[in-house]
Amino acid sequence: MALTIGIVGLPQSGKTSLFNALTRAGAPIGGYATSTVQANVGVVQVPDARLQPLADIFQPPKVTPTTVEFVDVAGMGQATQSGNKEKEKGLSPEFLGHIRNADALAVVLRTFKNDNVTHVNNSINPYRDLESLNAELMVTDLASVERRIERSKRAAKSGDKKYLQESEMLTRYQEALNEFKLIQDLELSQQDHALLKDLFLLTMKPRMYVLNVSEDVLGEANELLDKISAGQAVSEEGLGEELKGILSVAQRAKSEKAEIVAVSASLEAELSELPEEDAQEYLQSLGLPKLGADRVIQVGYRLLNLITFLTAGEDEVRAWTVTSGAKAPEAAGKIHSDIERGFIRAEVVHFNDFMECGSFAAATKKGVLRLEGKEYVIKDGDIAHFRFNVGK
Ligand SMILES: Nc1nc2c(ncn2[C@@H]2O[C@H](COP(=O)(O)OP(=O)(O)OP(=O)(O)O)[C@@H](O)[C@H]2O)c(=O)[nH]1
Numbered sequence: 001m002a003l004t005i006g007i008v009g010l011p012q013s014g015k016t017s018l019f020n021a022l023t024r025a026g027a028p029i030g031g032y033a034t035s036t037v038q039a040n041v042g043v044v045q046v047p048d049a050r051l052q053p054l055a056d057i058f059q060p061p062k063v064t065p066t067t068v069e070f071v072d073v074a075g076m077g078q079a080t081q082s083g084n085k086e087k088e089k090g091l092s093p094e095f096l097g098h099i100r101n102a103d104a105l106a107v108v109l110r111t112f113k114n115d116n117v118t119h120v121n122n123s124i125n126p127y128r129d130l131e132s133l134n135a136e137l138m139v140t141d142l143a144s145v146e147r148r149i150e151r152s153k154r155a156a157k158s159g160d161k162k163y164l165q166e167s168e169m170l171t172r173y174q175e176a177l178n179e180f181k182l183i184q185d186l187e188l189s190q191q192d193h194a195l196l197k198d199l200f201l202l203t204m205k206p207r208m209y210v211l212n213v214s215e216d217v218l219g220e221a222n223e224l225l226d227k228i229s230a231g232q233a234v235s236e237e238g239l240g241e242e243l244k245g246i247l248s249v250a251q252r253a254k255s256e257k258a259e260i261v262a263v264s265a266s267l268e269a270e271l272s273e274l275p276e277e278d279a280q281e282y283l284q285s286l287g288l289p290k291l292g293a294d295r296v297i298q299v300g301y302r303l304l305n306l307i308t309f310l311t312a313g314e315d316e317v318r319a320w321t322v323t324s325g326a327k328a329p330e331a332a333g334k335i336h337s338d339i340e341r342g343f344i345r346a347e348v349v350h351f352n353d354f355m356e357c358g359s360f361a362a363a364t365k366k367g368v369l370r371l372e373g374k375e376y377v378i379k380d381g382d383i384a385h386f387r388f389n390v391g392k
């Protein structure tokens, strides 16, 4: 199960720079001449500080982190202009093909100043850009919903109640989108979720805002975001233009309960070309927290309600991803469907407890390695070993 995050934003907002920072892929960036036409797709290993200490103990030949896939597409305004003549219909099919299946969206908003980089709307205003991106996503969803309404109405002619109900539900989405509401903000029943599942609407996807800020305000931007997420009041007074813009988006994100991070995509893209230690050292010398790219990945995990569990042994130390709340057999199924099918029990020790003991034998002796049954809910950081039996 590769988790996919689609990077979207206006043209020249720094999407490909962010993609490069995340994936170290070195995709071409620059002015319109090098604008992304073909999507860039890259797989990133999820940094997990628990893998190395385990590898030091078990000395396995293989250490395997989990991965996230990022898809970087063309700027949105651009996609509609060049790929789709009828702008009112929303995003082009090529564009959609790339992000429809994304599990979440990273919405890149430019606040950085750079006179050499043109802005489609001719000025820096991330709040306005967010509104215009939302409008574009909504128009696209509206087209999908309306196509589906046609279909349901045709099907409803047979008198089948199911389709009547379906078109009522769809009409509600249509009205909401016409009123500039995101589908994810509606109150949704289980039936709604079932219907929405195969509509792949863009305004239904969990999203994070990635503010692409100027290098020189990165530190202040992070402080500002921390304050807001801690619920402190922040006033505009005394803030420079760029920080004001950042504040307006941050406050909105807070009210939407959306995740938000600030990065300097071009700085990070440059740093990603250095060995990781040098990059971290350089960041520290600037008084900056860890790489924004790492934060983007972590936030992606939070957005999707994912946790990591581990398996550890002499053959391999490995991280696995499951949805938070998953029970032991489901987690086992991530490793192999047979292990889920033939699940007997799990031997579980939390990473922190394990590190205090240093070995499974010591963990057993201390009583922190437990036997758990099929109702056990896996926790982030659990080291698990599954016993299973698939009969002939
Ligand atoms: N100063 C500064 N310039 C940046 C930053 N991020 C991107 N740029 C510059 O902005 C230009 C566009 O960056 P890209 O990463 O190609 O932007 P994009 O969103 O992929 O652009 P399209 O593919 O055309 O939509 C490049 O010249 C970058 O060097 C930043 O954080 N600070």
Ligand SMILES: [Mg+2]
Residues within 6 Å of the ligand: 015, 016, 017, 029, 035, 036, 073, 074, 075
């Ligand atoms: Mg690009």
